[in-house]
Amino acid sequence: MSKRIIYECSVKIDDLDFSVLLDDNYCGHSIPSSIHDHPAFEAHFVQTGQYTLQIDRGKLQLSGGTGCVIKPSIYHSVFPEEQDTVKYCFKFYSFSQSTLLSQIMKSEKWKDGIFIYDQISDEMRMMQQILYEFEHRAIGYQMSIDNLFSQLLLTVIRKIIDIRHPKGTPIQDPDNEVLVNVIDEYLYRNYMKNISLSDVAQHLKVSERQVNRLMLNLYGSSFKQKIIQIRLIAAKNMLLQDKHATQAQISEAVGYNDPYYFAKVFKETTGMTPDEFRKASNCSQTTLLLIKQDSNTSI
């Protein structure tokens, strides 16, 4: 018998916020349903057996190993055909405007408001893992369920819109992928030097304004933000790794001439100075050693 599960979680993909709703029809035998529509997407993954999806224009046969997404407001009903039909099913919806959502709605993969596909082994694995998490309630199970739904919806959405692009990139332009690689390569090779926007512009042979516009499109952040991000990760890495490196050495190693300016940027971004970061990390060690002494954790 299927277990009664009632759950809600949020999934954020780019500019799109989905709510996922599970009712007690989530997993198990398929139950016949009368014809209905609703303003949520509905996803079905058939594990074994088969059932018929009745929609406006006719009937669709879904058998084991088939995935199916029904668009919002499509009238549908379900008839299981075999006793042992087992499926996973859930609804997801978004009420806010989103570019990604409009892309999903416009996809050519929908036929009469239904998207049917096979090769759902990843999806099945995740659906089963979600059920396992519900039943076992091991440590961190709620985070795990939320993560699994995020991954699951992302997998499905990528099949519906079938495009790859970093956030904000013009979708039609395949050159952007090459561009990201060129800029990445340049930044990661040179962040330790005193590079500026104009160096990147020269490297790419375009104007500085174009570089900044490009980077905003490709990464969602400006040259300045991106280079700070890369440098600070490198700095944290050094602070964790090398106990003896001075602030001046680290500052120089990650591309800042002025250690005070480096410390200022570090503090603004992480809330700690480099020294505080290092002390916190040593401190947490001491705490851990102390915690290690007392043996019982009761509530």
Added chain:
Amino acid sequence: MSKRIIYECSVKIDDLDFSVLLDDNYCGHSIPSSIHDHPAFEAHFVQTGQYTLQIDRGKLQLSGGTGCVIKPSIYHSVFPEEQDTVKYCFKFYSFSQSTLLSQIMKSEKWKDGIFIYDQISDEMRMMQQILYEFEHRAIGYQMSIDNLFSQLLLTVIRKIIDIRHPKGTPIQDPDNEVLVNVIDEYLYRNYMKNISLSDVAQHLKVSERQVNRLMLNLYGSSFKQKIIQIRLIAAKNMLLQDKHATQAQISEAVGYNDPYYFAKVFKETTGMTPDEFRKASNCSQTTLLLIKQDSNTSI
């Protein structure tokens, strides 16, 4: 050749906040490293070949299919033994106090500060998927990487502490699992009735105070919060599913005698009245239809 990747993300598991740091040693051939220690955990997953981990007390051989976590501040160094040794490696750290962290540190699975295990197929799959996401930058790739690291760390941590318990539960008590099931069963079967704390107490044959303490431990929320949560999910489900149900009908169906009180609770929790929720859902349909008309999405 390994690709240079520099990345940082946060992972929250129960009361534990981890930062995950990737440097350009994330994936690929194992590079010899001189002996060092740092206040972060370090995880290694060997795909092929083998290498030797030198620690204080001696040498450890790691071969393909082996996972290894090194505790913070354990001196270690790495020697690859074969040309084709390929591994994944990353660091993670937390500077804040946490019950979960102290449980991890106290685990008996550590031997000389190292935890070695096999059966890492889940971990390998996730590490490879992370690399794939980095290289392909398909839509939603950043969310996907963050999710994958969350799942990966959760998988590893569960192997280190090997306990299952809902948030806040006394770990040593296996009866809690049974209790969660008993309370769940009761709540999900009866939320549509006008049940109170005292009903649950009678059902469990304990005092009301004990029920509330239990529920805070088991769910991290009081009876009142938990029953509202279950009822509102059921209500949203009905609002999405059944266009013609009135607010009074839904209110009654999910266990509220007073539709105005139901609307008040709904508004407090979701920021919309039930009617607004339904209108938003219909509205979003209209919006989607309108969006569908214009064909080009450029930035």
